[in-house]
Amino acid sequence: MKTLGFVGLILVLLTTGCASVPSVNDTCSTAIMKKLGTCIEDAEAVKLPTHLELLELPPAENMPIVAVYGFLDKTGQRKSKDGIASFSTAVTQGGESFLIDALKTAGNGEWFRVVERTSLDSLVRERQIVRSAREDFANQEGNEDSPTGIQPLLFAGILLDGGIVGYDTNIESGGRGARYLGIGASNQYRRDVVTVSLRGISTLTGEILLNVQTTKTILSTGGGYDVFRFVDMDTKLVEIEDGVATNEGVTKATRSAIELAVLELIYQGDERGFWKINWPITESKIKEEVSDFLDENEIVLVTEEKTNEE
Numbered sequence: 001m002k003t004l005g006f007v008g009l010i011l012v013l014l015t016t017g018c019a020s021v022p023s024v025n026d027t028c029s030t031a032i033m034k035k036l037g038t039c040i041e042d043a044e045a046v047k048l049p050t051h052l053e054l055l056e057l058p059p060a061e062n063m064p065i066v067a068v069y070g071f072l073d074k075t076g077q078r079k080s081k082d083g084i085a086s087f088s089t090a091v092t093q094g095g096e097s098f099l100i101d102a103l104k105t106a107g108n109g110e111w112f113r114v115v116e117r118t119s120l121d122s123l124v125r126e127r128q129i130v131r132s133a134r135e136d137f138a139n140q141e142g143n144e145d146s147p148t149g150i151q152p153l154l155f156a157g158i159l160l161d162g163g164i165v166g167y168d169t170n171i172e173s174g175g176r177g178a179r180y181l182g183i184g185a186s187n188q189y190r191r192d193v194v195t196v197s198l199r200g201i202s203t204l205t206g207e208i209l210l211n212v213q214t215t216k217t218i219l220s221t222g223g224g225y226d227v228f229r230f231v232d233m234d235t236k237l238v239e240i241e242d243g244v245a246t247n248e249g250v251t252k253a254t255r256s257a258i259e260l261a262v263l264e265l266i267y268q269g270d271e272r273g274f275w276k277i278n279w280p281i282t283e284s285k286i287k288e289e290v291s292d293f294l295d296e297n298e299i300v301l302v303t304e305e306k307t308n309e310e
Contacts, residue, residue, distance in 0.1 A: 048252065050259035054102060057266065059110035061276045066103065066200075067117045067156035071095035071258070072163040080169065090167050091194060091254055098255045099160065099198075102262040111266065115154045127153075158209070159201040162261070164254060165213075166195030182230075187223030194218060194254050198261040200269070209274060212264040216257040220247045 077090040092098075096118050103112040116123055131150050138146040169192045177186025193215050200210035224243020231238055270277045 048256045048259065050256045050263065051102075051105060054105045054259055054263055055108055057107045057111065057263070058278050058280060059107040060112075061278050063111060063113050064158055064275055065113045065115060065154055065156045066158045066160050067115050067203075068096055068099055068103070068160050069117045070161075070163075071099045074163040074165050075167045077167050090169075090250065091164050092251045095164055095196075095254065095258065098258045099262070102255075102259045103160075105259070106262060106266060113154070115156050117156075123153075156203055159203050160198065160265075161201060162196070162198040164194065165197045166193070166215075168193045168195075182228045183225070184227075185223070185225040187221065189222075190220045192218040192220070192250075194250065194257055196254070196257040196261050198258070198265055200265060200274075210265055210268050210272070212261050212268060214257045214260040214264060216253045216260070218248045218250055218253045221245065 073089060073091050073093055073095065075091060079088045079090050100114055100118075103114050106112060127150055131148070134146065134148045134150070138148045170190055171193055172191040173189065175186060175188025178184060195213060195215045197211075197213045199208050199212075201208050222243060222245035224241070226242070227238060227240040229238050230236065266275075266277065269275050
């Protein structure tokens with residue numbers, strides 16, 4: 001009887017354990033796969049909490065023109081693999097793409113006017129082609145009045161620069177487990193941290209006007225169970241092992257840190273008077289501004305209740 005019960009337990013463990021071993025044939029179309037299996041997921045638009053916060057930011061009163069030449073990985077770290085010299089970098093090399101996306105997301109596209117600088121050579125060559133084509137068309141008979149020029153490029157008042165300056169691995173790790181009569185379970189976790197630096201530079205003077213740094217933790221977790229036990233009068237060995245690990249994406253974490261850096265840069269620029277956030281006028285906002293005005297001018301507001309008490 002004990003043997004049958006133990007075999008039943010093993011079958012349950014095997015059935016639930018299949019959820020941690022995905023297959024390319026898995027699909028979410030059946031109810032059983034929604035509960036047990038790992039589905040092949042479709043492509044999706046990534047909207048992190050920092051992305052939504054940028055999107056809901058009130059627009060600027062005047063949209064500043066900014067330029068991004070690059071946002072490099074300054075950590076120099078490679079992916080860690082035991083006994084293998086990996087040439088893959090630990091963090092993304094496309095930081096400028098995330099930075100430009102964050103700038104265009106801020107205020108639903110009503111905060112920054114971003115000019116193209118990462119592919120400036122290609123842009124200049126294409127403008128030369130347009131100018132040459134217009135000149136050739138104007139030189140043809142009957143097209144003398146056609147325009148030959150092209151609009152000038154916008155110049156940026158602020159240059160945004162910086163990079164990924166830190167990637168610290170295994171800053172915190174731990175776990176727990178238990179085992180009884182050959183049946184055990186355990187789980188563990190690890191935290192990494194990515195650090196991003198962003199600064200705003202005046203193109204007229206070269207002075208650094210704004211500077212912020214943000215960090216984002218990267219969590220990795222894992223867990224599983226195993227069975228190591230003799231059955232049938234200790235003549236047969238049953239050994240089962242199953243587990244699953246979940247790692248937070250380094251690229252998503254880096255993107256979130258960059259978006260937070262843009263958000264903090266906007267707040268810092270508003271505090272220092274380089275631009276102004278067009279906050280919506282609410283009752284609490286009016287009370288806050290009135291209170292600040294009274295404090296700055298040392299004005300005491302006498303209400304009707306205070307007059308009656310006197």
